[in-house]
Amino acid sequence: MVATAPQFPIRCRGILFDMDGTLIDTTVIVERYWEIWCKAHNINYSELIATSHGRTSRSIMEQWAPLDRRERYMTQEYLQELEKSVVEDTDGMIIIPGARELLEYLPSTKWAVVTSAGRSMAEGRFEQTGLKTPPILITSTEILRGKPDPLGYVTGAERLGLKPEDCVVFEDAPNGIRAGIAASAKAVIGMDTGTAPREQLVEAGANPIIKSFEDLDIKVLDDGWIEISQKTA
Numbered sequence: 001m002v003a004t005a006p007q008f009p010i011r012c013r014g015i016l017f018d019m020d021g022t023l024i025d026t027t028v029i030v031e032r033y034w035e036i037w038c039k040a041h042n043i044n045y046s047e048l049i050a051t052s053h054g055r056t057s058r059s060i061m062e063q064w065a066p067l068d069r070r071e072r073y074m075t076q077e078y079l080q081e082l083e084k085s086v087v088e089d090t091d092g093m094i095i096i097p098g099a100r101e102l103l104e105y106l107p108s109t110k111w112a113v114v115t116s117a118g119r120s121m122a123e124g125r126f127e128q129t130g131l132k133t134p135p136i137l138i139t140s141t142e143i144l145r146g147k148p149d150p151l152g153y154v155t156g157a158e159r160l161g162l163k164p165e166d167c168v169v170f171e172d173a174p175n176g177i178r179a180g181i182a183a184s185a186k187a188v189i190g191m192d193t194g195t196a197p198r199e200q201l202v203e204a205g206a207n208p209i210i211k212s213f214e215d216l217d218i219k220v221l222d223d224g225w226i227e228i229s230q231k232t233a
Helices: 027-041 045-050 057-064 076-087 099-105 119-129 151-159 174-182 198-204
Strands: 010-012 014-017 111-114 167-171 187-191 216-220 226-230
Touching (some): 010 167, 027 045, 027 076, 057 076, 111 151, 151 174, 167 174, 174 187, 174 198, 187 198
Parallel strands (some): 014 111, 014 167
Antiparallel strands (some): 010 226, 216 226
16 A cells, blocks of 8 residues: 655644664564574574564564464563563664754644553653653553554554544554554655664655655744755755
């Protein structure tokens, strides 16, 4: 399914952000953990990582964990321990350019974060980076149907008191882009931050695609609408 090509400026009532790869980039940390895990379990790391971005740890375990350990590895206790070990690692973590300024600017009634991370990991990352705490944070702890299922984005819009079609989604992963489109978001803007090849963002339906928030002018208008425009050179 391909998103309808938006015409700038894009006007919306709310913004739904993914977290990792969109606001914060911890790709090297996550990949480092999964490489260690794959070696310990004799699993092909390249195959696992090619399909893991934007998915919950639970769904990855469901697909890749050895059969004799799968049930234990999918328990909440094990997944929380997994996330704890990952969130303690900050080596290589960066903030996407323009993210800090944008979150400080937007009123708390205008945005939410929808992430495949668990709540403890998501809250930890915002604390570590000093980014503004999301007024609404939707995580895989509460939403068990992970992306590309649209439930997370539908829930985020509802928590803002809006319909998904009144919101713009920012996403870096193909599964997240598909989730935003399936939720009927007004636009799904792809973040070409290196999580996935640009062509995969296009194939998933992202339109437009940007490198960072510094590519855009985002303004809250007097009537409460948000206007998103592309910066001119």
